[in-house]
Amino acid sequence: MKAAAFEYIKPQDVPGAIQALSGSAGEGKALGGGQSLGPMLNLRLARPKLLVDVSRLEALRTIEDKGTFWRIGGAVTHSAIEDSKLVDCTPMSDVAHNIAYRTIRNRGTIGGSLAHADPAADWPLALPALAASIVIAGPAGERKVPAGEFMTGAFATVLAEDELVVAVEVLKLSKGARWGYWKFCRKTGEFPESSAAMLMDPERKLARVWVGALDGAPRSLDALAVEIAQRGALAASEVAVSAALDLAVPGQDPVNRRLHVTAVRRAVQKGFA
Numbered sequence: 001m002k003a004a005a006f007e008y009i010k011p012q013d014v015p016g017a018i019q020a021l022s023g024s025a026g027e028g029k030a031l032g033g034g035q036s037l038g039p040m041l042n043l044r045l046a047r048p049k050l051l052v053d054v055s056r057l058e059a060l061r062t063i064e065d066k067g068t069f070w071r072i073g074g075a076v077t078h079s080a081i082e083d084s085k086l087v088d089c090t091p092m093s094d095v096a097h098n099i100a101y102r103t104i105r106n107r108g109t110i111g112g113s114l115a116h117a118d119p120a121a122d123w124p125l126a127l128p129a130l131a132a133s134i135v136i137a138g139p140a141g142e143r144k145v146p147a148g149e150f151m152t153g154a155f156a157t158v159l160a161e162d163e164l165v166v167a168v169e170v171l172k173l174s175k176g177a178r179w180g181y182w183k184f185c186r187k188t189g190e191f192p193e194s195s196a197a198m199l200m201d202p203e204r205k206l207a208r209v210w211v212g213a214l215d216g217a218p219r220s221l222d223a224l225a226v227e228i229a230q231r232g233a234l235a236a237s238e239v240a241v242s243a244a245l246d247l248a249v250p251g252q253d254p255v256n257r258r259l260h261v262t263a264v265r266r267a268v269q270k271g272f273a
């Protein structure tokens, strides 16, 4: 099947891209790496009248050291993050390395992944667990949203039609930080059926456990995270994790529940390994 007809433009800068989107009366879409939008166009699941290519905008392709955090441009590819090995922020390279396979990682962007908001995607789970912020730009200027509040449901975010993800800000972690990330995929490179992430950084007063690959947006398991911060990996018992998921993700079928209990426990074990 072929995509419905659309106009394609390559703006010179971010203001130009925003102007094009806001001038399209909701008929425009940003183009990142095209790894999700491309297939959607061909299947006519998306029929924008205008494609605004942001993948080559210099301002969106930089990774900047901002002292206590890293600022990663919205059009930075998964493979660039994988290769970046950001100092004091190694989880970013690890997560990027496990997204699909290299050809996809060479094109797919962190901003596109967030905006697409696939419930099983990696960045929508990893970034809330890392206490990151998403920087959004639109006609009204820039605003920052905690990553845990960016996705509002399956394939749904806080983005307005004429807004762009221009950057992600990720805190640098202390030397004593513990990070665990685990996902269950039936085949390497496929989207996971369950996933979870854990960050313990006492120096930064961060204790976070998030679970992903749900029907909607990833969820946090705050009470369990506090228990793990106080008692270590032992706190992530089968019973405790199941109880935490009962609260955060009620009504999961038993098979799904089992997959997610396992994902949380494996992420915690990896973090304390």
Ligand SMILES: Cc1cc2nc3c(=O)[nH]c(=O)nc-3n(C[C@H](O)[C@H](O)[C@H](O)COP(=O)(O)OP(=O)(O)OC[C@H]3O[C@@H](n4cnc5c(N)ncnc54)[C@H](O)[C@@H]3O)c2cc1C
Binding pocket: 029, 030, 031, 032, 033, 034, 035, 036, 037, 038, 054, 074, 075, 098, 099, 100, 101, 104, 107, 108, 109, 110, 111, 112, 113, 115, 116, 118, 120, 121, 122, 123, 159, 163, 164, 165, 166, 189, 190, 191, 192
């Ligand atoms: C075979 C395959 C396997 C995959 N496996 C995984 C996986 O295991 N884990 C995973 O996380 N992902 C996976 N992906 C998805 C991949 O990571 C895509 O890169 C990602 O979903 C979309 O990023 P993109 O840059 O290609 O965005 P595009 O496809 O260009 O765009 C996606 C959506 O985001 C919007 N958009 C793009 N850039 C911006 C921006 N800067 N601001 C606002 N809106 C924007 C577009 O308008 C569109 O609605 C897989 C994809 C494929 C094809």
